[in-house]
Amino acid sequence: MQTAEKERQGGAGTPAEEIGRKNRVAVLDTLRGFSIMYVMLYHLLYDLIFFGRMSIPFFFTDTMEIIHRFFLVILFSVSGICAGFSSNVLKRGATLYLMGEVLTLVTAAFVPDETIVFGVLSCFGMSMLIYGVISPVLKKLPNAVVFALFAVLAVIFTDFYRTDSLFLILGRVRLNVPNDIRWLYPIGITSSDFRSADYFPLAPYGFIFLAGAALSDMVKNGGLPEFCYKASIPIVNFCGRHSLWLYIIHQPLFLAAVYLISALR
Numbered sequence: 001m002q003t004a005e006k007e008r009q010g011g012a013g014t015p016a017e018e019i020g021r022k023n024r025v026a027v028l029d030t031l032r033g034f035s036i037m038y039v040m041l042y043h044l045l046y047d048l049i050f051f052g053r054m055s056i057p058f059f060f061t062d063t064m065e066i067i068h069r070f071f072l073v074i075l076f077s078v079s080g081i082c083a084g085f086s087s088n089v090l091k092r093g094a095t096l097y098l099m100g101e102v103l104t105l106v107t108a109a110f111v112p113d114e115t116i117v118f119g120v121l122s123c124f125g126m127s128m129l130i131y132g133v134i135s136p137v138l139k140k141l142p143n144a145v146v147f148a149l150f151a152v153l154a155v156i157f158t159d160f161y162r163t164d165s166l167f168l169i170l171g172r173v174r175l176n177v178p179n180d181i182r183w184l185y186p187i188g189i190t191s192s193d194f195r196s197a198d199y200f201p202l203a204p205y206g207f208i209f210l211a212g213a214a215l216s217d218m219v220k221n222g223g224l225p226e227f228c229y230k231a232s233i234p235i236v237n238f239c240g241r242h243s244l245w246l247y248i249i250h251q252p253l254f255l256a257a258v259y260l261i262s263a264l265r
Contacts, residue, residue, distance in 0.1 A: 025219060026237060027228035028078050033240030035075035040250045042068065047251075052258045076127075076205050077212030083128050084216020090132035097125025099248075107197065111255075117196035118186055120247070126186060126202060127209040138214070147214035154207035161188035161201045 048054040058064055083089050100122030108115045131138075138146050158167050165172040179192040188201035218224075239246060 024241070025224070025229055026232040027224065028082060028219070029237040029240030030233055031074050031240070032078045032082075032243050033233070033236035033238070035071045035078070036239050036243040036246050037236070038067070038071040039075070040246065040254075043251055044254050047254050047258045051255065052262050072205070073208055076124075076208040077215075079124060080127070080131070080209040080212025080214075081216050081219055083131055083209070084213050085220065086128075089128050089135070093125045093128025093132055095125070096121050096128065096244075100125055111197075114197040115195065116198040117194070118201065119196070119198035120200050122186075123200035123202065123205050124209070127206045130202075130206065131210060131213050135213075143214045143217055147211050150207045150211035150214065154204040154211060157188065157203040157207060160203050161190065161199070 045056055045059050049056050049059060083092075086092055100116075100119055103116055103119060103121060156166050156168065160166060163172070163174070164177040165174040177189055179190070181189060182191045182194070184190070185194055185196075185199075186202055188203040222229075
C-alpha cells in the first residue's frame, strides 16, 4: 500500500517532497541540457560572426529564428517548473537577479558595445521573485487555469518589446508606447536609446516562466510518464544540472577563443 502511494505521488517511486537537488526529474535536466547546449552554440555563432568576422548566413534565416524561439520556450518553462520545487525561491531569485546585475556591470566595463541589460539571469531572478510573492495566491487557483492564463499572456506579448504591439486572434494591435521612459525596460517598454546585447523582458519571458511554474505540482505528483523521472542522456543531463555555471563561463571562453583565432589569422 505504501509503495503504491509512493508511485502515485512521484511517478517512479519518487515522493513529491523528495524531488530536488539529490533526486531530480530526469526529463527536466534533459530538456534544460539541450537548451543550454543550444544557447552556447548560438553564442558561439554570434561571436564568430560579430567578433570573428565570419560569414554564417544560416544564423539570420527564419529557420534559425524558429529554432531559437523553441529552445527559449523550453528553457524558461522548464526553469519555471523547477522553481516550484525550490524550498526558498525568493532567495534563489534574489541571487540570480544580483548575478544578472553584476553581469551588466562587467560587460559595461569590459565590452561596452555589448553591454547586457536585463539579460537572461536578471529575467530568471525577477521571475522567481515575482513567483515567490504571488505563489500563495496562484496556489488557490486550479493549476490548469494558471497555466492557461500565463500561456495566453505569453502569446499575446510575443515580440511586444520589439514591435510595441500585441498578438491577438485577428492580428496584431499596435500600442502607442512612449519611447522616452527609461525604467520600464524589465517589462519590455524601452526608450529609443536602449541597447542590450542579451535582452529578456518579463513580457513575454516571465509569462513563459510562470506558465511553467503552474506545471510544478503536476510534475511533482507523478503526472509525467514514468520514464521521464529516470531515463537520461548522461552528457546532456550533466549540462542540464550545471546549466547556470555553463551559462556564466561559456561566453568569456568563447570570446577569448574567437579573439585568439582572429589574431592568428
